[in-house]
Amino acid sequence: MKGKRPVQAAAAATLGCALTVVWGPGTAQATGTPENGISFYNVVFNDGEPVVIGTTNTVQIPVTFTVKSTAPLDWFRVWAYKGTLTNGDALNDASEWNEDCRESKAGGFYFYDCDRVHDIDPRSERLNGGKGLINADATSWKVGATGVRLGGGFDDDHLSTTVQVKRYxxxxxxxxxxxxxxxxxxxxxxxxxxxxxxxxxxxxxxxxxxxxxxxxxxxxxxxxxxxxxxxxxxxxxxxxxxxxxxxxxxxxxxxxxxxxxxxxxxxxxxxxx
Incomplete structure (x- = not known):
């Protein structure tokens, strides 16, 4: 995973962790029972607005979310995808990201509050087998999340929101x-x-x-x-x-x-x- 770095369990620290890009309307909550004590919530894509992308210009997309865990995390990510959660085509494959997460601890849980800006290149060779965005991508994308604990154990979640991507x-x-x-x-x-x-x-x-x-x-x-x-x-x-x-x-x-x-x-x- 690009950008993967260990997360140190220090209160109010800025985290270095990997996050792939996500976009679209709404706030997401994880569906099902959290695995290995990891859950994602308060996930907001692009300030609740659809993502509109042209043919050449890189678009910056804000994303905010919180991860809650019973143990320190090695890395975590949230992404938009089509297909299946474990074997889909990820919209984030066209993105680069900065890292801005804040860690805190309360009631025996570790909290990671993330506020980030991502870039998406519509011509990225990492999307659609080298094609970049294609017209069929102007649709509603699903959203997934992954968290990996230090020392082992992870959680894959399908989140209860979608990402609307539109042509400019x-x-x-x-x-x-x-x-x-x-x-x-x-x-x-x-x-x-x-x-x-x-x-x-x-x-x-x-x-x-x-x-x-x-x-x-x-x-x-x-x-x-x-x-x-x-x-x-x-x-x-x-x-x-x-x-x-x-x-x-x-x-x-x-x-x-x-x-x-x-x-x-x-x-x-x-x-x-």
């Missing part, structure tokens, strides 16, 4: 024209919505998406939805609105079960009264 969406080529425009005339707003394709490591046009056109009047701090448009072939977006006042236009997509949300930049249009 983006909106490009945002443009509202003409600029300036006479009040009462038409403004044409265009753009293109794209989705990460992990199979090819490129972004493809995302057709058939219901995308909101939003407007922020001059002097305002917030956008509101004016109309909704479905993206066409290649993810193209296009619609017209009537010019009434100065302000910024943008596109916003709220995502779905396999794709994250996306927001374009705002394009300001002067309206001549």
């Amino acid at each position: 969406d983006r909106i490009r080529d945002m443009n509202a024209s003409p600029e300036p425009v006479t009040a009462g005339k038409a403004i044409t707003v265009k753009g293109t919505i794209q989705r990460a394709n992990w199979d090819t490591n490129h972004y493809d046009g995302y057709s058939g998406r219901r995308v909101s056109l939003q407007f922020k009047p001059a002097g305002s701090s917030s956008y509101s939805t004016v109309k909704k448009v479905y993206s066409g072939t290649g993810g193209t977006l296009s619609t017209t609105v009537t010019a009434t006042q100065d302000g910024a236009w943008r596109w916003k997509y709220y995502g779905n079960s396999t794709s994250g949300p996306a927001t374009s930049h705002g394009d300001y249009v002067d309206v001549v009264q």
Whole structure:
């Protein structure tokens, strides 16, 4: 196990132990009876939010959890996987991690409170037999945990939560024209919505998406939805609105079960009264 180091049983110490990356919504508790006096709880992935990953950029993922044990632990980990607990494809295989765990002892138990940040590389050769992430990975992953005691004995747990991993969406080529425009005339707003394709490591046009056109009047701090448009072939977006006042236009997509949300930049249009 990468990063494996002995854990010293000293109260309030910072631990050096191995942890593989985990992500997704919710707080997890171990299912079944803890083995060898080891249990995991208060497991929180990515601050309770789905993990949205693009084609190239490494994404940092926070994870917090607590391990409770009747004896000092040699190492422990929590990870997301598909397949079986003991022979599955681990999402953590694309990760690197730092180590930040605090140890304490109370009531005859050892407690390890961990607060960590992990990096995931979508192109990691350690995932899917060298392929990195593939499109089928945009789904709900299960979560497992392992703890190993100093001197022998371990516990493998399937935790009662899932990790939702999504493909990154983006909106490009945002443009509202003409600029300036006479009040009462038409403004044409265009753009293109794209989705990460992990199979090819490129972004493809995302057709058939219901995308909101939003407007922020001059002097305002917030956008509101004016109309909704479905993206066409290649993810193209296009619609017209009537010019009434100065302000910024943008596109916003709220995502779905396999794709994250996306927001374009705002394009300001002067309206001549």
